[in-house]
Amino acid sequence: MAGNLVQGALFTVMVVRAGMLRDTAFEEELQQQVGRSPRFFLNAPVVLDLKDSEGFTTEEAFLDAGEALRRHTLALVGVQNALPEQISAAAGAGLAVFAPNSTQPSRRAVQAGTGQATAASAAIMPAAITQSARPPARLVTEPVRSGTQIYARGTDLIVTAAVSAGAELVADGHIHVYAALRGRALAGASGDVEARIFCSRLEAELVSIAGRYLVSEQLPPEQRGSAVHIALVDDQLTVTKN
Amino acid sequence: MTRPGAARGREDLVAKVVAITSGKGGVGKTTTAAAFAAGLALRGHKTVVIDFDVGLRNLDLVMGCERRVVFDFINVINGDANLNQALIKDKRNDNLYIFPTSQTRDKDALKREGVERVLEELKQQFDFIICDSPAGIEHGAVTALYFADAAIIVTNPEVSSVRDSDRIIGILASRSRRAERNEPPVETNLLLTRYDPARVAKGEMLTVEDVQEILSVPLLGVIPESESVLRASNTGTPVAFDEDSPAGRAYLDAVARFLGEQREMRFVQPERRGFFRVLFGRA
Numbered sequence: 040m041a042g043n044l045v046q047g048a049l050f051t052v053m054v055v056r057a058g059m060l061r062d063t064a065f066e067e068e069l070q071q072q073v074g075r076s077p078r079f080f081l082n083a084p085v086v087l088d089l090k091d092s093e094g095f096t097t098e099e100a101f102l103d104a105g106e107a108l109r110r111h112t113l114a115l116v117g118v119q120n121a122l123p124e125q126i127s128a129a130a131g132a133g134l135a136v137f138a139p140n141s142t143q144p145s146r147r148a149v150q151a152g153t154g155q156a157t158a159a160s161a162a163i164m165p166a167a168i169t170q171s172a173r174p175p176a177r178l179v180t181e182p183v184r185s186g187t188q189i190y191a192r193g194t195d196l197i198v199t200a201a202v203s204a205g206a207e208l209v210a211d212g213h214i215h216v217y218a219a220l221r222g223r224a225l226a227g228a229s230g231d232v233e234a235r236i237f238c239s240r241l242e243a244e245l246v247s248i249a250g251r252y253l254v255s256e257q258l259p260p261e262q263r264g265s266a267v268h269i270a271l272v273d274d275q276l277t278v279t280k281n
Numbered sequence: 282m283t284r285p286g287a288a289r290g291r292e293d294l295v296a297k298v299v300a301i302t303s304g305k306g307g308v309g310k311t312t313t314a315a316a317f318a319a320g321l322a323l324r325g326h327k328t329v330v331i332d333f334d335v336g337l338r339n340l341d342l343v344m345g346c347e348r349r350v351v352f353d354f355i356n357v358i359n360g361d362a363n364l365n366q367a368l369i370k371d372k373r374n375d376n377l378y379i380f381p382t383s384q385t386r387d388k389d390a391l392k393r394e395g396v397e398r399v400l401e402e403l404k405q406q407f408d409f410i411i412c413d414s415p416a417g418i419e420h421g422a423v424t425a426l427y428f429a430d431a432a433i434i435v436t437n438p439e440v441s442s443v444r445d446s447d448r449i450i451g452i453l454a455s456r457s458r459r460a461e462r463n464e465p466p467v468e469t470n471l472l473l474t475r476y477d478p479a480r481v482a483k484g485e486m487l488t489v490e491d492v493q494e495i496l497s498v499p500l501l502g503v504i505p506e507s508e509s510v511l512r513a514s515n516t517g518t519p520v521a522f523d524e525d526s527p528a529g530r531a532y533l534d535a536v537a538r539f540l541g542e543q544r545e546m547r548f549v550q551p552e553r554r555g556f557f558r559v560l561f562g563r564a
Contacts, residue, residue, distance in 0.1 A: 182497055184451025185444050186418075201497060203447045221495075 052084045052116065057092040060104055066111075073111045076230040076250070085113045086137055090120040101132035173212065183208065183222065190228075204244060213237070223247075227271075236269040241278070251276050296404035299411050300429035300467075302453075304445030306416030308437045309474040312510055312520060314413035315343045316529070317433065319519035320536030322377035326408040329368065332382035333425035334415040335390055341381040344371065345517020355383040358395035364402050373522060378407070388421035400428050418452060427458050431468040433501060433539075437475045438486040443495055446471075450498060470501040472535060477506040478551040489549055502535030504528050505548040 059065045073080040085108055089095055095104075095118075105115040117135030118125065126136050176195035183189060183198060185205030195212035206222035208214050213235050214226045220238040227234030227249040234248050241262055245254050248271045259278055266281040301314040311334075318330035331354060332340035341347040346369045352362035371377035380403075383390065403410050414425035426432060432453050436446040453467050454460060460467075473492055480486045493500055504510075509526030513519065521536070523529040527548055534544045 181454065182450075184454070185447040187451045187455070201495075203444070203451075203495065205444055205448065206451075 052086050053113070054086050054088050054119070055108070056088045056090070057095060057104070060087075060107055066107070069111050073113075077112070079230045081112050082114050083112070084116040087115060087118045087134075088120055089118055089122070089125055095121075096124045096128050098128050098131040101129050101134055105132070105134075176212070177210070185222070193229075210234070225252075226269075232271050234271075237267075237281075239266045240264055241267045246276065246278075248276060253278075296407055297409050297430045298400060298404075298428050299409060300414055300426040300432045300453075301411060301435060302414040302422060302426050302432055302449050303416065303435040303442070304418060304422075304449040305437075305442045308435050308442050309504070309510070310416070310435050311339050311343050311413050312514060313433065313435050313472060313474065313504075313532075314340065314411050315519040316513075316521040316532040317536060317539075318377060318409070318411045319371075319374065319521040320533050321409050321411070321540075322371070322374040323521065323533070324536060324540065325376065327376045327378075327406065328409040328411060329378040329380055329403055329407045330411040330413060331380040331403075332413050333391065333421055334413065335382050335421060336384065336387045337415065338382050338384040340413050341369075341379060342517060343514050344379045344519060346371070346379050346381070347517070350381045353381050353383045354399070355386050355390045357399055358390065358392060364399065373518075388415065388419065388424075391421060391424045393424060393427065396424055397428060418448060422449075423452065423456060426453055426467070427456070429453070429457055429467050430459070431539075432470070434469060434471050434496070434498065435474055436471060436492060436496070438473060438477075438481065438488070438492055440487065443487065443492055447496055450496065469498045470539065471496055471498045472501045472504065474504040475506045476503045476548065478549060482551050489546075500546075501538050502531055503546060503549050504531045504535070 087104060094100060101115075101118070108115050115134065117137050118129045119137040121129055121136060129136055174194045176197050177189070177191035179189060179196070179198045180200060182200040183202040183206040185203045188207040188209065189196065191210035191212065193211045195215070196208055196210035197215045197217075198208065199217045201218040202208060202216055202220050202222045202224070204221040208216070208222065208224045209228045210226050211229045211231060211234075212226070214224045214237070216224070216238040219240040219242055221242045221244070223245040224236050224238070224243055225247040226236045230249050232249045236246055236248065241258065242264060243255065243258065245252055246258070246269050248269065251271060251274065253276050262278050262280055267278050268281060269276060269278050271277070299317070301310050301317065303310050314330050318328045321328040330340065330344070332338060334340070335355060341350055349369050352367040354367065356362040357364055357367050367380060369379040369381065371379060400410060412425045412429065415421040426449075434446045434450060436442050450469060453469055457467050459465065471493070473489060476489070477486060481488050489500065489503055505527050507526055507528035509523055510520050510528050513523055520526065520529045521532040524533070531548050534547065537544050
């Protein structure tokens with residue numbers, strides 16, 4: 040049993056630069072961002088990046104930072120890039136200390152909405168605690184029947200058989216269907232605006248990326264039955280023939 | 282997968298539970314269950330057909346044994362009667378037995394453990410156990426397919442029926458006992474009923490190819506829309522006993538394919554009035 044007491048797991052957490060917390064424009068920006076995808080941000084874990092930030096040498100400072108994030112439904116869980124004196128203060132405030140920054144800024148910055156990289160949206164980016172950021176893509180080789188829902192949490196979904204009318208594919212990443220797509224496909228379900236949908240035959244009831252959607256009758260009729268990819272361009276769902 | 286007939290010793294046989302299901306109502310499940318059971322019996326296989334449609338008992342009518350029902354499936358599940366008291370032997374074929382259900386109870390009376398015990402007992406006596414499923418995807422329908430080794434999906438050539446069949450195929454693949462135990466999947470076949478080639482040609486019904494494309498399961502047969510089906514139901518004769526009717530012959534073909542034979546698909550083209558027929562004015 041002892042072997043099961045400690046298990047490893049990978050999580051995606053957001054990293055907020057500590058300096059940003061002192062910027063008044065940041066709170067406003069953060070509030071807007073959370074307002075756009077409230078479910079995604081609800082109780083979401085946050086790591087405070089202390090790189091190049093002065094201060095934060097007292098427990099108090101970390102408790103205040105935690106309080107500020109809590110107002111936006113976020114949960115401060117730890118710090119990274121902390122100096123030795125910051126480490127003891129953070130530990131005193133009950134925060135975990137993550138290894139010095141080994142994560143690269145993700146190419147998948149959460150920029151729900153505007154498409155312009157604002158100070159805040161550049162500051163908040165999903166980063167992984169370890170280097171492998173996402174779980175492997177979920178692969179489905181059997182037909183997806185009416186009434187079935189498949190969710191690829193935190194990753195891409197690849198389906199190599201037909202997706203029936205009345206079936207639903209949901210992925211936090213991209214969705215690929217190498218057959219007829221007749222049901223619904225919702226990519227970027229947690230707000231990733233970079234997610235795309237690819238299918239070799241578009242007959243979908245509904246397609247959606249990061250909450251924007253098109254229903255069957257809004258899909259361009261000339262693209263019905265074709266191989267297409269669907270992306271969010273300037274906040275518009277755009278269907279392109281392959 | 283040709284199965285040995287009933288003549289062989291029972292020890293080396295593995296009985297097969299076959300669910301007749303569709304999701305949608307009124308597509309011909311009970312007609313198919315009766316015809317299929319009759320067809321298997323005609324081929325020498327000892328067969329029982331069970332009515333899972335508790336509360337809406339119909340199978341006994343279609344099989345023409347409604348006046349001989351004393352005990353039913355629910356009585357046996359509850360231990361109020363034994364199997365042989367409830368089984369009704371068909372008067373036309375010695376290999377065929379009917380297991381009627383209760384008209385006064387509802388589907389909640391189908392306790393899974395009880396159903397399993399009864400099916401295990403039936404497996405000792407029969408080659409094929411045909412389960413006539415109720416419509417829907419609720420408890421009764423799921424219980425009827427839960428223990429299935431094979432399933433026949435009855436579909437009409439129209440979109441709502443096809444979609445409901447698709448849903449049922451999904452349930453078979455995920456919620457049957459075989460799926461839960463990670464055993465080989467339920468052998469699933471499609472039977473297209475009430476097919477009217479003339480209306481298909483006019484675009485009023487889906488074609489065989491359309492339906493197969495959507496459902497992508499092997500096609501066991503196409504049963505043409507036929508007056509003989511209604512007549513058979515009303516007279517309590519499984520349509521497979523009527524070898525003169527196209528529907529009866531189509532069911533016998535489907536049974537043969539189910540037993541592993543190759544047979545050409547019939548009744549999928551509209552009947553054409555040939556050149557000579559037109560010339561000589563013959564109907």
